[in-house]
Amino acid sequence: MTKPRVAIFDFACCEGCQLQIVNLEEDILKLIDVVDVVEWREAMSEQSHEYDIAIIEGSITREEDEHRLEIIRSRAKILIALGACAVIGGVNKMKNNFDFNEVRQCVYGKDGQMQHLNTERTKAVDEVVQVDFKIPGCPINGAEFAQIIRSLLVGKKPFVPDYPVCVECKAKETICRYEYNQICLGPITRAGCGAPCPSAGWRCFGCRGMAENPNVDAAQEVMTLYGLTVDDLKQKMVLFNSK
């Protein structure tokens, strides 16, 4: 059996998700045993135009990136979006809440007017091309990534939960943030991470994007049960779930 050729590409992101793959340690050796990695800027210098599986990290913020992505899509049999930036736009979408001139000014000061810093509204990968599989999270969970890749390799539909984080949080027997009248995005966020943030005493920040059919209307009303407001909730959602 010939090994499927895999190429990994990055767009606007911190490359943290690729790092999670590098950090797979023992598993990474097993991974390159079963696939043929033909392009991966973070880990090797080779480049290739021939691959079966394209893994896309990062969100799309420039016109030329859209073209590059379209070309990758046309060459790949399977295209996987990797991490929050690629799957939902992630933190990069915060920008979409502001006037772009102001954003440039604020981030780059007087250099902000330079042409190459011109960017468009941030898009998730599936707003530009068709995506076959999504691996959410900021950063991704290495074990989940490995499980999804193995499933694809044997032709099995990978299991990615569509239910909220609360399921995994409860399974871990964590005390719910709402018992202390604190906001947590767990009830509307997609599970699969194992709820590490609430377990560590934080809230869920929503990095995996929305669960299937989230009850956002309820969320607005439920906040009042805890002396909180819709704005408190929206504020917490800006980080990963801006439009």
Added chain:
Amino acid sequence: MSVHTVTKEQFKSFVSALIASDRRVVGVQAKGDRFAFDDLKSAQDLRLDYDVTILPPKKYVLPQQENLLTFQVNGQSQSVCHQQKTVLIGVHPYDMAAINQMDMLFSQGEYDVHYMNRRKQITVIACDVARPSPNVFASSMNTATIDHGYDMLVTNIGSSYVVEVATDKGKELLSLMNGARDASQNDLGARKAVWDKNEGWLNQHKLDCKPSFLPKLLEKSYQHPVWEEKARLCYSCGSCNQVCPTCYCFDVQDEVNWDLKTGCRYRAWDGCLLQNFATVAGDHNFRKKRADRFRHRLYRKGKYVPAKIDGQIACVGCGRCITACTAKIANPVEVYNELMKRTEIG
């Protein structure tokens, strides 16, 4: 079998002796400002004065996730079975009632080897409730006290514990309990007083009917407006299922190993409130609406499961779902009482 009395110090030595034995010993301990069952490292950490644990002891008979078998892709499979003698210390009567129900459910029809294997290796030391949790309503459900299912039952009568040994498994442990004397009439009287008290005061929410009336009530309530009224705020987060001592649904998944030739099948807790719980082949979801799923849980507790287990109601009044539901809609008593108010029973 026999009823004894031990001092609290003697009981502590007994727990230490258990920990020193070759058994896995699990007991209730503080977790932040709440309580949880966990492996016991020292008798010092055992908290029999707890009100309720975040998760029920269900996690030891039906773990959050457990491997069922290993397989070869397109080949043979081999069942994985768990083998470890475990002692659970501090199971409250309502949780014992829930385990008793699961014992029936997993042994009838398709006998569940994985569940039954674990169950057989567990020795349960139950204990009577020392103080009501904020949402308990076991008194309403007749589960504030219990007379069977445990191997040993411990009741705090103030200065000492009354220890009832109910089975051979319990008797086996008794040999580690130095200083136990036969319980006196006085001790038994004191224990009875604890029971009488618990049968009244573990009742933060009062059910307006006898639990045995619920199946009949639900027969007439399928179209009741309360389902929609409550479910409007439901997140479909499944927390009410996850924390429930009588919810036993699980989902089965396969995972392949890196050799792409072998793998394992595991099961993990599922919940009927989750959006795709009832989605079957062809992506057809036969409980698509939140209200349908919300209603389903309360029908399971009050009508469907009782039909399988001689009429026992599958809500034991632990109150955990009430605490766990962030939308504050899961309280079974509120719903059932609402049905009582607005349903005509012919």
